[in-house]
Amino acid sequence: MATLYDGKMATIYDAMYQTFVDYDEEYNFYNTLIQEYNCKTVLEIGSGTGNLAKRFQENNQNYTGLDYSKSMIAIAEERNQDCHFILGDMRNFNLEQKVDSIIITGRSTSYLISNEDVNETFASLHNNITNDGVIIFDFIDANRFIPYANENPLIIHKAVHEGISYLRESTWETTSQENFMLDWIAKYYIIQEQEKELIATDFSTVRVFTLNEIQLFLYLNKFEIIKTIDRKTYAYDTYVIVAKKRS
CATH class of the missing domain: 3.40.50.150 (Vaccinia Virus protein VP39)
Structure with missing residues (x-):
């Protein structure tokens, strides 16, 4: 883990x-x-x-x-x-x-x-x-998420908390069809004056x-x-x- x-x-x-x-x-x-x-x-x-x-x-x-x-x-x-x-x-x-x-x-x-x-x-x-x-x-x-991830190679989530605008861009790649595992790469940004600044990148293997x-x-x-x-x-x-x- x-x-x-x-x-x-x-x-x-x-x-x-x-x-x-x-x-x-x-x-x-x-x-x-x-x-x-x-x-x-x-x-x-x-x-x-x-x-x-x-x-x-x-x-x-x-x-x-x-x-x-x-x-x-x-x-x-x-x-x-x-x-x-x-x-x-x-x-x-x-x-x-x-x-x-x-x-x-x-x-x-x-x-x-x-x-x-x-x-x-x-x-x-x-x-x-x-x-x-x-x-x-x-x-x-898995029956609903894997088709969704395959059809949406880039998944974007936005959030605003305490006046700060955040953006997360997620990409998913299926690595094992046997155990339904995916590699998840998430890039996190702060949005300032309509420009995005990368603040962190996270990588996980999930099932x-x-x-x-x-x-x-x-x-x-x-x-x-x-x-x-x-x-x-x-x-x-x-x-x-x-x-x-x-x-």
């Missing part, structure tokens, strides 16, 4: 996603599912710069965040000084006490590029969730999944799906899965 969003990339990510994502709506979406299954404790994997953490904290919920990036956690801790954050890897982590809900947000599953990555992640979730708990996660739908693949991975790791939600995000067609330990 690549080192994600370190250094200045964490700050750029935080600024742009304030516009890309409606975090109040995002919180309401996940919290509604958590409350539906009577969960009292929540671990968010891919907690990033702590935007969802802020909402959980404001509602006095028992929340822990886990992220792979030191820089992202540093911003999250500054934003949420009373929240608990863990620097860790979703493929191999151990909580001091099991929780009754684990959410993986922001399509962080895209960075699980091998079958071993996926199996290790679901095994870690199985080890850290209570017997009656639920896991909730989203993933990019998208079919619903059938996810269903099989969960079955092999002793989970059963209890709800599937077809959900459009700001840029991607995704599925959200709610699953529990298989009896």
